[in-house]
Amino acid sequence: MKSIAEILKEIRPEFDFTTSQDFISDGMLDSFDIVTLVSSLDKNFSVSIPGTEILPENFQNIQTIEALLRKSGAAT
Amino acid sequence: MQINAIDYFEKGALLRCRDKVAVIDTAGQYTFAQLERFAKNLAALLIKRGDFIRRPVPVFLPKSMGNIVANVGILYSGNAYANLDIKSPVQRVKGMLDNLAPKVIVTSAAHIAALAALGYEREKLLFVEDAMVDETLYENAALLKRLDRLIDTDPYCIIHTSGSTGIPKGVGLNHRSTIDFIDWSFDTLNLSGNEVMASLAPIYFDAYTLEFWMMLSKGSTWVVVPDACATFPAKLVEFITKNPINFIFWVPTIMVNIANQDLLTNADLSRITKVFFIGEVFPTKHLNYWRRHLPQATFVNLYGPIEIVVACTYYIVDREFSDDERIPVGFPMRNTEIIILNDENKAAKLNEPGEVCVRGSSLALGYWNNHERTGKGFVQNPLNPHHPEMIYRTGDSGFWNERGEVMLLGRKDFQIKHLGYRIELGEIEHAVLQIPGFKNACVVYNHEKKEIVLFYETEKEQTAGFIREKLGPIIPKYMMPTVFTWMEQMPRNPNGKIDRAQLVARVNESK
Numbered sequence: 001m002k003s004i005a006e007i008l009k010e011i012r013p014e015f016d017f018t019t020s021q022d023f024i025s026d027g028m029l030d031s032f033d034i035v036t037l038v039s040s041l042d043k044n045f046s047v048s049i050p051g052t053e054i055l056p057e058n059f060q061n062i063q064t065i066e067a068l069l070r071k072s073g074a075a076t
Numbered sequence: 077m078q079i080n081a082i083d084y085f086e087k088g089a090l091l092r093c094r095d096k097v098a099v100i101d102t103a104g105q106y107t108f109a110q111l112e113r114f115a116k117n118l119a120a121l122l123i124k125r126g127d128f129i130r131r132p133v134p135v136f137l138p139k140s141m142g143n144i145v146a147n148v149g150i151l152y153s154g155n156a157y158a159n160l161d162i163k164s165p166v167q168r169v170k171g172m173l174d175n176l177a178p179k180v181i182v183t184s185a186a187h188i189a190a191l192a193a194l195g196y197e198r199e200k201l202l203f204v205e206d207a208m209v210d211e212t213l214y215e216n217a218a219l220l221k222r223l224d225r226l227i228d229t230d231p232y233c234i235i236h237t238s239g240s241t242g243i244p245k246g247v248g249l250n251h252r253s254t255i256d257f258i259d260w261s262f263d264t265l266n267l268s269g270n271e272v273m274a275s276l277a278p279i280y281f282d283a284y285t286l287e288f289w290m291m292l293s294k295g296s297t298w299v300v301v302p303d304a305c306a307t308f309p310a311k312l313v314e315f316i317t318k319n320p321i322n323f324i325f326w327v328p329t330i331m332v333n334i335a336n337q338d339l340l341t342n343a344d345l346s347r348i349t350k351v352f353f354i355g356e357v358f359p360t361k362h363l364n365y366w367r368r369h370l371p372q373a374t375f376v377n378l379y380g381p382i383e384i385v386v387a388c389t390y391y392i393v394d395r396e397f398s399d400d401e402r403i404p405v406g407f408p409m410r411n412t413e414i415i416i417l418n419d420e421n422k423a424a425k426l427n428e429p430g431e432v433c434v435r436g437s438s439l440a441l442g443y444w445n446n447h448e449r450t451g452k453g454f455v456q457n458p459l460n461p462h463h464p465e466m467i468y469r470t471g472d473s474g475f476w477n478e479r480g481e482v483m484l485l486g487r488k489d490f491q492i493k494h495l496g497y498r499i500e501l502g503e504i505e506h507a508v509l510q511i512p513g514f515k516n517a518c519v520v521y522n523h524e525k526k527e528i529v530l531f532y533e534t535e536k537e538q539t540a541g542f543i544r545e546k547l548g549p550i551i552p553k554y555m556m557p558t559v560f561t562w563m564e565q566m567p568r569n570p571n572g573k574i575d576r577a578q579l580v581a582r583v584n585e586s587k
Binding site (some may be wrong): 009010011013014024029030031032033034035036039050051052054055056 | 147302304306307308309310311333337338339495539540541542544545548553554556558
């Protein structure tokens with residue numbers, strides 16, 4: 001199983017996701033990336049992130065993505 | 077008789093509502109009077125660079141008031157605007173620019189370095205901010221008089237579309253074809269000028285053309301939806317609820333996402349009276365969701381490839397459809413004929429599938445500097461042996477139903493629509509084969525899951541991150557494969573070619 005950091009690195013190899021605290025404001029994830037990210041997280045953690053949770057505040061950094069996964073029922 | 081599209085502005089918003097707000101972008105709002113001054117200033121600055129006319133002038137700017145000033149200004153200079161995607165990989169933008177061989181590029185100082193990297197130095201650039209000033213830099217009568225040199229078949233704009241050889245094709249559209257479409261849309265779609273548009277269409281798409289002239293002619297207000305809202309459907313719904321938006325013209329992908337997340341149930345969208353969509357099939361189930369939540373709105377399906385100005389058929393949704401029924405693309409527009417040709421190049425009968433072909437003034441001029449490709453898409457009408465007459469073969473298959481409506485079936489080739497973007501799978505394959513060590517590549521689209529599936533042949537399996545990193549500088553984001561499948565050896569058919577059919581079957585089985 002891949003970690004969240006590894007998945008992010010695969011989607012945008014040019015960025016260092018461990019240093020930013022706000023991926024959205026820092027322009028590291030655009031609408032295409034969010035679509036890819038949600039489907040990768042779903043597959044990798046065997047969850048189905050509800051559409052209503054696809055909000056900027058849930059994709060700010062690795063901690064908020066972790067919290068989102070836990071809320072969606074993943075065993076992280 | 078109207079010869080130049082710019083007359084819509086001179087005789088439209090400039091006469092009727094000069095002081096109304098034309099554009100709202102993230103930086104502020106601007107009236108039509110301001111737009112006139114900025115755009116004519118830009119035209120004057122452009123003409124100072126050389127007395128050229130009928131030339132493509134690329135615009136390298138984000139979607140904003142600046143790009144509107146550039147487009148209107150270029151039209152006042154008698155040239156054709158070519159809006160580029162500033163987020164597209166540099167190699168791809170360079171291919172488009174080199175093909176256009178521009179004398180001047182309209183941009184802003186913020187992009188000097190990006191354009192220098194493509195080989196376009198400072199002296200080729202004109203900064204839009206130099207035109208967006210309080211002073212008047214033009215002489216109105218001389219500027220308008222200069223436009224008498226144009227005729228209605230001269231180029232109006234150039235829009236780029238994916239090309240299977242790896243280089244995008246520049247579709248040239250003329251003034252006549254634009255006027256032909258715009259006049260029809262004003263007469264048929266009940267547009268009043270009171271529209272406040274939440275614009276999501278990229279400026280290098282043709283849907284933009286309709287919004288552009290609704291603003292300039294009718295005096296509608298063009299509101300640029302901020303990027304951050306476009307990323308999150310919930311934010312987008314919030315944006316159109318909080319602003320006085322009453323008109324949307326979007327691609328179905330985003331509307332399907334909103335429906336899937338059930339975001340309309342708690343949103344008050346009673347202001348919205350028109351919902352137009354274009355670019356791909358709107359699944360009926362999701363369209364029905366929108367219709368249930370916006371019972372007051374008129375829904376219009378527009379269909380047409382970029383080779384025809386905006387659209388060639390339309391369907392105003394006027395009856396109920398069950399979720400499993402397909403909605404028609406509808407009726408040909410005024411002064412346009414749709415011909416469905418069967419395999420024998422004869423007119424198809426009722427319900428008989430064939431290729432959708434278009435005849436009319438709204439056809440494009442062809443592909444810029446590409447006579448070979450132009451000759452393949454734009455061909456002599458096989459039903460007319462008497463005189464030269466072009467039709468455009470769309471590559472879409474479809475049929476006539478009993479109501480006299482055109483129904484679409486799908487593609488005849490390897491072109492897809494993904495997130496509303498038109499993509500040649502060959503362009504992605506071409507890009508993959510540029511990565512050292514990649515011997516073969518085949519890209520298949522999973523229509524069910526909306527995934528771009530790449531099969532590739534290398535000695536050792538590569539990570540998705542590695543491939544994305546290599547493809548990033550070559551293809552735009554929306555073309556990026558979403559599933560990566562390594563193969564030691566591609567399946568082959570008896571004549572040695574990659575067995576695409578087998579890979580397609582494999583993708584479809586994975587549902």
